[in-house]
Amino acid sequence: MKSQKRFERTFSFEFFPPKNDEGARKVREAWTQLAQLNPRFFSVTYGAGGSTQARTLETVLEIHKSSGVDAAPHLSCIDSTAEQMRGILQMYKDNGLRHIVALRGDLPSGMRDPGEFRYANELVEFIRKETGDHFSLEVAAYPEIHPQAPDAFKDMDNFARKVKAGANSAITQYFYAPEAYFRFVDDCERRDIDIPIVPGIMPITNYKQLARFSDTCGAEIPRWIRKRLEAYGEDTASIRAFGEEVVTDLCARLLEAGAPGLHFYTMNQAGPIQAIWKNLGLKPEPK
Template sequence: MDLQPSFSFELFPPRTPEGVAKLPAAISQLASVGPNYFSVTHGACGSDQDGTYDTLLTVVEHTGVDVAPHLTCVGSTRANVARTLQRYQEAGVKRIVALRGDLPDNARTPFAPGEFRYASDLVTFIRQTCGDTFKIEVAAYPETHPEAGCPDVDFDNFRRKVEAGADGALTQLFYNADAYFDFMERCEKAGIDIPIVPGIMPITSFEKTLRFCTSCGADLPRWVRLRLEHLQNDRTALLEFGLSVVTRLCETLLRNGAPGLHFYTINHAEPTLRLWNSLALTVPA
C-alpha cells in the first residue's frame, strides 16, 4: 500500500524583535493547511540553539503541530549534545534533523571542530544515547555538497548517515528535477531505501534565489536565471513566473514518486501557501 506524501515546513529562529513579533502569525497561517511537521534550523557552531528551542515552543503553543529541531554537532561535545537531546525529549520532540552544521569561516580542514567530525557520528551518538526515541532525518545533496571533493565522496558521506541509523532525509533546495531522480537512482543501486524528501524553495526574488543557489551549490537553470533577471523589476510578473517554475517542479517530483515535499519558508507564509494552493495539496487527517 502506497504511503501518503509527507509535507513539512522549515522555519528559522528570528534574529530581530520584529521577526519575533511576526513569527506567530506566519506559523498559524502555515499550520492552517495541516503540515505533518515543522522543522526549525539553528546557526553555525550552535549559535542559535536557544533560539531553536524558543521557536519550537512557539510552534507548539500556536499550533500543536509536531516540530523537528535541527541539531548540529560542529564545535560541540557529546555532553552538550546529550543535554540538548534530553531537553528535546522532555519537550515531547519526536523527530530530529541531524546535521554536521556550517564550519567556522576560519576552518582549515573539512572536519568539524569538537568531538564529532561528521553528521554520521552525530546520528550514531543519537541512536546510542536515545535508541529509537527520535525519528532522525539527515541532509541529502542531489547536486553534491559544495564542500565535497567529488560526487562519489559526497554520496559515501550520505550512505554512512543512513547506515548509522537515519530514518529519512531532506534534500538541499534544487530547481532541476533530474538531479533528484539521478540521486534516487544512485540510492536504489546502493540499496538505500529510506524516504528522501525534496527540499523546495519558492522563488520570490532574482537576487535572493541566485544567492541561495550559489551558497549551497544548487544549479539555477540558465533559462530560469535569464527570465528572473529580465523580470526582476516587475515583481508581479516575477512572482507569477517563479510560481509556475516551482509548481511544475513539485508536480514532476510528486508524479514520479517523491515521498513528499519539504518547503523552505524563510519564515514567510504567503509564498509557500501560494505554491501549496497552486498544487492543490492536502494532508490526510
C-alpha cells in the same frame, strides 16, 4: 523511483529563528497559517556552531505547544562536544520533542577544529546510542552534490553512512532540475538505501537573494530560469509570478513521479507556499 512511491506522502515546512520581536511576530503568523495544511512537521534551523540555539529552542517549543504540529529542531554537531549534545538531547526529550533534523553544520568563521563530531553520521550514531528510537531523525541529501564533496561518489558514500547510522528519512537541498533528484534516488536504490528522500523546495520570490543562497550552497539555478529572472530586473511582481509557475511545475513533476512529499523552505513566509499548494490542488493532510 519505484521504491519512493511506496512511502507515505508527507509535507513539512522549515523556518529560521527570528532575530527580534518583529521577526517573531512574522514567523508566528507564517506557521499559524501553514498549520492549517496539517503538515507532518515544522522544522526550525540552527546557526553555525549553535549560534541560534536558544532562539531555535524557543521557536520550536512555541510551535510544539501552540500549533498542534510536530516540531523538529535542527541540530548541528560541528564545534560541539558529546557533553553538550547530551544536554541538548535531554532538554529536547524533557520538552516532549520527538523529531530532529541532524546535520553536520558549518564551522564558525575563523575556527579550524570541528570538535568531537566531524560528520553528520557521527551525530546520528550518537543520538541513537544516547536515546535509542526516541527521535525520528532527518538528515540532509544533496542531489546536485554537496559543495564541499570531492566528487559525486564520495558524496553518496557520506549519505549512505548517515542512513546506516540510523536516519529515518532525508530532506534534500533545494534544486530546480528534477532530473537531479531522480538520478539521486536511482543511485540510492542501486545502493539499497531505502528511506524516504523528500525533495526540498525553495519558492522563488527574490532573485538576488536566491542567487546568493545558491552560490553559497551549490544549488544550481538552470540557465533559462536565471536569464528570465535577470530580465525582470526590479519587477518584483513578475519575478514572483514566474517563480510561482516554475516551482509549481517542479512540485507537480516530483509528486507525479512518486516523490514521498515535499519539504518547503518558507523563508518565514506563508504566502508563496499557500499559492503553490493551491496550484497543486493539494488538500490538508488528515491528522
